[in-house]
Amino acid sequence: MPESVPPSSPLRRPMTPEDDPSDEHLSTEDAPTNDKLAPPPPSLANDSEEAEDFVTPMASNFPPKDVKANVEANGNGDSPKAWSSASFAGFNKRHVRRSSRQYPNMVIDTSKTKLHPSPNHHPPPEKDPGANPTLPLSALPRPPGLEYHSGGKKSLEGIAIRAFCLGNAFSLCLALVVAILALTSSPLWRLPFFVGALALFHFLEFWTTARGNTAEAGVKAFLLTANWPHYAIAHSTAMLECLVVNLFWPQRSWAPLYTGSVLLLLGLILTAVGQFIRTAAMLQAGSSFNHIVQTRLGDGHDLVTTGIYGVIRHPAYFAFFWWGLGTQLVLGNPICFVAYAVVLWRFFSVRIREEETYLVNKYKEDYLEYRKRVPTRIPFVG
Structure with missing residues (x-):
């Protein structure tokens, strides 16, 4: 993947109406600035290998028939519900829209998709296996005086x-x-x-x-x-x-x-x-x-x-x-x-x-x- 070029650089080719936003060579760095969809998470925008792994099923030699692709990227969470809803929706809408134009029979299953969490997301701490288990109510100390x-x-x-x-x-x-x-x-x-x-x-x-x-x-x-x-x-x-x-x-x-x-x-x-x-x-x-x-x-x-x-x-x-x-x-x-x-x-x-x-x-x-x-x-x- 080529290095990212700042928008103010003269080397950047301006967008024209004839450009197809579904071009297979279009990367996340080449996306137009006026795109109304939310940008992908920063962790994916700067990680070229993970971005390529995610869009691999959309290559031109993909068989145009009913396919159900289980997309799994390297992440730290367990389910899409744990991530920022805006980042997840913006990232998926773009690729699902583009892939649906090229391969109308493709069905992408994102139920097992793992993405990098939002920078503001803090996953719950893991339980210490050596910690004391939760005590039943009968084992908790009773208030003083109840024995009378x-x-x-x-x-x-x-x-x-x-x-x-x-x-x-x-x-x-x-x-x-x-x-x-x-x-x-x-x-x-x-x-x-x-x-x-x-x-x-x-x-x-x-x-x-x-x-x-x-x-x-x-x-x-x-x-x-x-x-x-x-x-x-x-x-x-x-x-x-x-x-x-x-x-x-x-x-x-x-x-x-x-x-x-x-x-x-x-x-x-x-x-x-x-x-x-x-x-x-x-x-x-x-x-x-x-x-x-x-x-x-x-x-x-x-x-x-x-x-x-x-x-x-x-x-x-x-x-x-x-x-x-x-x-x-x-x-x-x-x-x-x-x-x-x-x-x-x-x-x-x-x-x-x-x-x-x-x-x-x-x-x-x-x-x-x-x-x-x-x-x-x-x-x-x-």
């Missing part, structure tokens, strides 16, 4: 309803126990006693958490659905055994050597003492106590070795183990007593072994010495 609304993990509504129901259940059961003992000789007072003991236990679980470890005081602190459904099945089975036996065999005594009254008193003591020790242990541990085993112990977790913890290692587990057995003695359930003993022993032996792994990793020799000195008071555990 209905459905939240610290829902005040949920806490109020559970506390209200547990309080009513305890009061009703206490009234039933007194009425049955005062008005009848039926042993069925054991059932409301058991339900009342459960109601008091779950209420105190939340109360001690709210007082000693307030940050963890939520709906789950009541432990009403802990270890679901095994926990519910165990208590339902115990009540069913007591109900069936006392309805159909009210005079039956399974205690050996007529020790039924002694075992009943022992059951009441174990239930009361177990509840007291668990509540006191949770209050003494404060923020160091949690219903969920903590795999990572933070700075706020302290090793408590005084008070109840100086006599019993894991006193909260010790208390629930004997509390559960005491309730079965009160109910007079020989089958569930054995079942409770086996299930609770297996549960706490695994739980204590798992928890002490993390305690040894954090406190090292301090906890090893404490473990040697203080027993768990649960048979064959620790």
Whole structure:
């Protein structure tokens, strides 16, 4: 291609009416200055090789028949929609008009045409493949205070309803126990006693958490659905055994050597003492106590070795183990007593072994010495 000549140069041949603007030798530099069509982009006007590549299908030896030419020039974009509409329209109109005169049957497909973008166009930056993906709405941080609304993990509504129901259940059961003992000789007072003991236990679980470890005081602190459904099945089975036996065999005594009254008193003591020790242990541990085993112990977790913890290692587990057995003695359930003993022993032996792994990793020799000195008071555990 010859060098461009400025319009003021005397070497430029003036345009005449006989000149055909569709001349195949006419380049973008030779276009008349009064052409009403928009000029091509500067990047193409100064790049002779790309301009020639674009008009190659319009050579004179092109077969005059129906042809669909996919024109692809070297560009940086992905689609014609990304470029300046004026530059793209002005550039294409000129060549499509000229080619349509010479080759009326030609169909030029510009859907895949790639052109240089307009100087004022700035394509969007490419995504960094290492950037974090867009988080779903559920993973975004929630505004503060929503956990106290209905459905939240610290829902005040949920806490109020559970506390209200547990309080009513305890009061009703206490009234039933007194009425049955005062008005009848039926042993069925054991059932409301058991339900009342459960109601008091779950209420105190939340109360001690709210007082000693307030940050963890939520709906789950009541432990009403802990270890679901095994926990519910165990208590339902115990009540069913007591109900069936006392309805159909009210005079039956399974205690050996007529020790039924002694075992009943022992059951009441174990239930009361177990509840007291668990509540006191949770209050003494404060923020160091949690219903969920903590795999990572933070700075706020302290090793408590005084008070109840100086006599019993894991006193909260010790208390629930004997509390559960005491309730079965009160109910007079020989089958569930054995079942409770086996299930609770297996549960706490695994739980204590798992928890002490993390305690040894954090406190090292301090906890090893404490473990040697203080027993768990649960048979064959620790």
